[in-house]
Amino acid sequence: MMSRFNKPHNGLLSPLILQGITAGWPICLGYIPTGLALGLLSQKAGLTPTEIGLMSLFVFAGSSQFIAVSMISSGAAPLAIIVTTFIINSRHLLMSSSLSVFFRNSGKAVLSLFAYGITDESFAVNHSRFNEGNWGISQALTVNHVSNLVWILSTIAGSYGGQFVPAHAFGIDFALPAMFICLLIFQIKGFAYMVTACIAGIAAVIFSLFISGSSYVMTASILAAAIGAWFHHRSKQ
């Protein structure tokens, strides 16, 4: 029996890490323009590269960082920023819940490390891979931390020289939406899932017109998943 120490390596990186990078590179691609933009915005708001780097390191949540930077710019109070951040990022409660089923055998330390890197994008990729099977904590952590590194570096780079980067090149603004499209297709495992996604999308659009901020994502998701689950299991009652 080959122990893991005898397994041949492709050079420096373990196969598990390579798998993580293979799965996660579209996230990295999408994070670069967003990170650069945030960095640039933060520089205009008077933040130093270190400061935005620290925020990216501690928070690792793009949408809330954008809003925080603009709130800092307009002189908002620290507490207001923190509360707003909580509301924006509360949707990660759903994502974490959804991922928890794959971590029944993991220790607290590993869970705590993995939790740090749960973002919309890493959630979508990791959930998809775990579902397919053949995915483990090492690959999942790689996805989280490689994209995390790219995010932090992009925001710092943007703070230094975002104005020199041509915006919107190569259709890169569509990298994340395209990724979400593909991951959504992976999730359509049956009619009920398609119904769920459609209801969620429509509800999100409608709610976003009436609710300011981004709580519409969570509200629409909770509602659509409930309807979808009822629809999927109604015949089994």
Added chain:
Amino acid sequence: MTSGNFILVVLGMGAVTYICRWLPLIFFSRHSLPEWFTHWLDMIPAAILGALLLPELVMTGHPRHIELLRPESVAAIPTFIVAILTRSLGWTVIAGMVFYGILQYWFL
């Protein structure tokens, strides 16, 4: 904002964000969940992706409003087709970027 306040903000933001990510993971991986809850959780990824995606495609601006014909929404159609046919994340992302890049100029 003073740098003291800034550190406070960053730590506060980090704490609330991390809690949202950590609590369910720790709690739900340890406790058995009622069946209705796991059924509901099963639909969550499709729901979240739908809720994230559609507004991204058909909404814009301040104040937010619906705009059905945008490079994003039009580019999404062939991108969906590529996703269905290739079932490959890489190809879909590249194709999407190409479609969107072309349409950006079209809509200009």
